[in-house]
Amino acid sequence: MNLLLAEVAQAAQRLAEAGVPSPRFDAEELAAYVHGVKRGQLHSVADGEFDARYWEAVARREAREPLQHITGRAFFRYLELQVGPGVFVPRPETESVVGWAIDAVRAMDVAEPVVVDLCTGSGAIALALAQEVPRSRVHAVELSEQALEWARKNVAGSKVDLRAGDALSAFPDLNGQVDLVVSNPPYIPLRERPLVAPEARDHDPELALFSGEDGLDAIRGIERTAHRLLRPGGVVVIEHADSQGGQVPWIFHEDAGWADAADHPDLNNRPRFTTARKAVP
Template identity: 60%
Template sequence: MRASTARRDAAARLRDAGVASPERDADLLLAHVLDVALGRLPLVDGLSTGQREEYDALVARRVAREPLQHLTGSAAFRHVELAVGPGVFVPRPETELLAGWAIDQALLVGRPPVVVDLCTGSGAIAKAVADEVPGAEVHAVELDEGALAWAERNLAGTGVDLRQGDLATAFDDLLGTVDVVVCNPPYIPLEAWESVAAEARDHDPHVALFSGQDGLDAIRVLERRAAGLLRPGGVVGAEHADVQGESAPAVFAASGRWSDVSDHRDLAGRPRYLTARLAR
């Protein structure tokens, strides 16, 4: 079968299944099967029987709303590549904005900065910081054993200090010394179960998704822990749901420990992450 025909048929199946980006997913899966770059797909003529069978099987799994990154085994995040699969939260493009903020803040320190990534998951933010901030002392923590295994794989050789633990108690040895705390915590309210995309609800670890009735339980814990970890004048950034553009920053503003509490929008214009500075 011609590759173009297989791609067209796959895109139609994905579109009928309600996949948000059927054409691109069809292309990415085909490039994965053929082990070629996306830009070379137009140069591919036909598929072997084995390639067609593998492609059909992957498309069927995507139709069932298995995450694309689980099928290819990798996810791009800023300038790094991450191994991902069952048992770990797949990093989202919008989180790259939070990572970029953390990188910018670390670069402003003027000496090798100390950066802590709480709830590291796959290790995405920690790996990006280590990659883009030369000399940074980067620490990361993850509670879930399944996710920790993926983080260990992704952070091997990066120099990141990776530990297993709870964000509420992690890094007692760093109290009062950290320049930047960054966190992509769970933030979905339990009552919002039905509204979560099937790819996340059915495949991402629930500990990485849900955080109490209002979705802010982890944010409250983060506010307290960041206040202990940061040096005076240090900064914290945390992702939140697009409906928490006021409620999440309010957790920090209400404590009286922070200045410059701000919220930031993603590329689609939706509230996406908060930042704050520990009062001196």
């Protein structure tokens, strides 16, 4: 075993003792980042090339600073995104939400499907849709100025129409013209703040995490925004906590102008997102 691999093993132990959920992966990812290689190439780093800054990075992760803040990058589907303080770090569970949305847009018999991403954060969802469904026209909105700066960096050079503003009043120019609305809004109940992992509670912006006593305030508002934006037959896809499975479909009820509201599981088979179709008169 070379020096770096030995140090990675020690780092993984330290991270495990600190309660980091994926200590080995994080130790390897930090080593790869500091040494400018891929994780699968760590064995190629010669002993004389070991960089002591590795232990500085490990100490930051040990203190439960998000891995993505240390490396400055987050991976989402086929994207590598720039992230850091002030923006919500995209999570793997959201990939199943976007996968469903992409399949739905691809199946639409529309030449240029119009997609709106509400509460875009880093721009991950909007950019994934624009990249994987090139014929779509993707619009995104973000309220936080700090998050918006990260989103601008990520969507630069893409065709995503990124705007600053409140998701609840955004895109009046698109009323009744949108084919799909997608959102990963804040949905953690305020009462659950003490239960949130330190990486999120202490580093993700509160605006992206918490939403009222039951966590559903933002989703209730987005339901009305989605209904305003969508054409008849258009679809909404909205992420929620696994503990809210069964609750969110009731927000998209028939009396509010919706049809086919249903929950869907994430990659771990936990209820993760709701879809509904705007009723056709």
